[in-house]
Amino acid sequence: MESRVAGQTVPMMPSTSFYLGPSRPRVHLGTWRELCAAADAGLLQEENQWLECKRDIPRGSDKSRELAKDLASLSVDGGVIVVGAVDKIGDATGLVGVATPEKLSDRISQVATAGISPPLNVVIDVVRDEQDPAGPVCLLVVVPASAGAPHMVDEKYWGRSATDKRVLADHEVRRLLAExxxxxxxxxxxxxxxxxxxxxxxxxxxxxxxxxxxxxxxxxxxxxxxxxxxxxxxxxxxxxxxxxxxxxxxxxxxxxxxxxxxxxxxxxxxxxxxxxxxxxxxxxxxxxxxxxxxxxxxxxxxxxxxxxxxxxxxxxxxxxxxxxxxxxxxxxxxxxxxxxxxxxxxxxxxxxxxxxxxxxxxxxxxxxxxxxxxxxxxxxxxxxxxxxxxxxxxxxxxxxxxxxxxxxxxxxxxxxxxxxxxxxxxxxx
Known part of the structure; x- marks a missing residue:
């Protein structure tokens, strides 16, 4: 597995776990085997406050703004976006991969730094099957809980509901800033x-x-x-x-x-x-x-x-x-x-x-x-x-x-x- 921080590729440790809710144990997604196991267990089929799955992130300004909102919403409590995974499915894994992981990683980094106020630090892990070099490649876009949260996109502050992103109410923004x-x-x-x-x-x-x-x-x-x-x-x-x-x-x-x-x-x-x-x-x-x-x-x-x-x-x-x-x-x-x-x-x-x-x-x-x-x-x-x-x-x-x-x-x-x-x-x- 590789990780990209601020445009640089660095080796990451194989054991990476994520909090996906109070009713679930921490889920390990750091290797291809762990990612497949989580998908097989159905842990990637239900998006929640800490998890989002995307088949791909198409190009275009509208799509970039939606990505910026997703990233900003996860920054309140921290979370992860699995890119190259199909959510709400019934097949074996739903890990379809992405075509150009390096270019997509760069684009995600640019959106995080230029499309969000204040800019957001994210870590992008490239997860591939070491036994199958020609197989699918997924991205884990890790959004740590941010000291600058809440973050703004399109002049609105974003957070999460139980299933998706949402605009934060004024009283929620004041509470987060006070906290x-x-x-x-x-x-x-x-x-x-x-x-x-x-x-x-x-x-x-x-x-x-x-x-x-x-x-x-x-x-x-x-x-x-x-x-x-x-x-x-x-x-x-x-x-x-x-x-x-x-x-x-x-x-x-x-x-x-x-x-x-x-x-x-x-x-x-x-x-x-x-x-x-x-x-x-x-x-x-x-x-x-x-x-x-x-x-x-x-x-x-x-x-x-x-x-x-x-x-x-x-x-x-x-x-x-x-x-x-x-x-x-x-x-x-x-x-x-x-x-x-x-x-x-x-x-x-x-x-x-x-x-x-x-x-x-x-x-x-x-x-x-x-x-x-x-x-x-x-x-x-x-x-x-x-x-x-x-x-x-x-x-x-x-x-x-x-x-x-x-x-x-x-x-x-x-x-x-x-x-x-x-x-x-x-x-x-």
Whole structure:
């Protein structure tokens, strides 16, 4: 199976499950065999709030607008469109396939970004029978629950009924907008509370700035991953999804000591009863029972030649690892591809310069101190964005932070984990 995100084709994992209603178990559609099994069981014959089936998507502006409405309607709670499947049929499978899957994928992506307001991120999985290269090919158009929902087409907001798309009433739009605002505010409150609730050093005992990172799935997965992972050594389930070896600081590779915690699986860089490295060596991670991950680091600021400063490379490496590991665990162990809230709260930054300003080779990039005491940012991203466009997610999370150090054009954009802190802006080569 292949997947297309923003026009790029990337390999996808074979186990992809979808929520198709409260009376049904999650349905696996990630492979041709699973898709056929779902069709044989009649699971594709009745469209509902989370599922739509289409034989094809013909060309034409009217058809594109209808597709845009379908996509927008599914964005409220998330869902999937199976293209190349005939619904409400009585034959064996009803999987007729599509003639030109690549061209159709491009057209669907264009409709999602240009025909909907605000633009919608969708993931298009190409599902084919590996045993029959000449056989039919279907598309799974995955619409994660959107942080921007409700979405508008033809100046109307769209949602779903039990069987089809429909125009949302004004009171429904107001409710959805209020729920979105409330969810984001609640998440930021939980993020800020980490400096008290997930912090071994008392406030008056801290001599360095700390980093608090939080990634939380909007909808809890159907599988409690903490139970699945509990028998494994923490280094295994963390290391399985690390993006690479850190260039500057160890980060998540330091985590290896399991610590009992009421809310899930906690891992630290050193044993709490025998700490090493003091406050700068503090690094702890908690995977909670809902699939969220919280991280606390005592190296939000550090000393260089006796002077306190900020290492933006460390901040970005830690955030990149959080995004990659969080999405990797839920996608692999719970087949969850929904929406996430992701946030950072970094403390005690005011008046400090970056390590770039302390390095003779790089000081010319920026000598400006950070102007605010703390840095807080919350964003939303889908699992597929976190896996396939990790650097772009980190840029949304830390873009203003880099700007505050005068390093926005130095640190971003980057493509891979190994490129963090390695870019040289034009004019400095």
């Amino acid at each position: 979105r605002t409330s969810r984001v505010a609640d998440f930021e409150q939980q993020l800020r509370a980490m400096k008290h609730d997930f912090e071994p050093f008392g406030e008056h005992a801290r001599n360095f700035g700390h980093i608090y990172l939080f990634a939380k799935p909007v909808m809890a997965p159907s599988v409690q991953v903490t139970q699945v992972l509990a028998p494994q050594h923490p280094a295994n389930w963390i290391g399985e999804f690390l993006p690479g070896k850190p260039e500057f600081y160890p980060g998540f590779t330091m985590l290896g000591h399991g610590v009992p915690h009421a809310e899930g699986l906690m891992v630290t860089a050193s044993r709490p009863d025998a700490p090493s490295g003091g406050e700068p060596g503090l690094l702890q991670l908690l995977l909670d029972d809902q699939g969220g991950i919280r991280v606390t680091s005592g190296s939000g600021t550090r000393k260089n030649g006796g002077e306190r400063c900020i290492s933006p490379n460390y901040h970005l490496e830690l955030a990149h690892q959080l995004v990659s590991v969080s999405a990797g665990i839920l996608n692999h162990y719970a087949a969850s591809r929904g929406l996430w809230d992701i946030g950072v709260h970094a403390t005690d930054l005011r008046g400090l310069k970056s390590t770039f300003a302390m390095n003779e080779e790089h000081y010319r990039y920026s000598t400006w101190p950070f102007q605010t005491t703390d840095y807080t940012c919350t964003i939303s991203a889908s699992t597929d964005e976190m896996l396939d466009a990790t650097a772009a997610v980190v840029e949304r999370l830390y873009g203003r932070f880099a700007r505050g150090l005068g390093l926005d054009t130095v640190l971003f954009p980057y493509d891979t984990f190994a490129q963090i802190g390695q870019r040289v802006p034009q004019g400095h080569q």
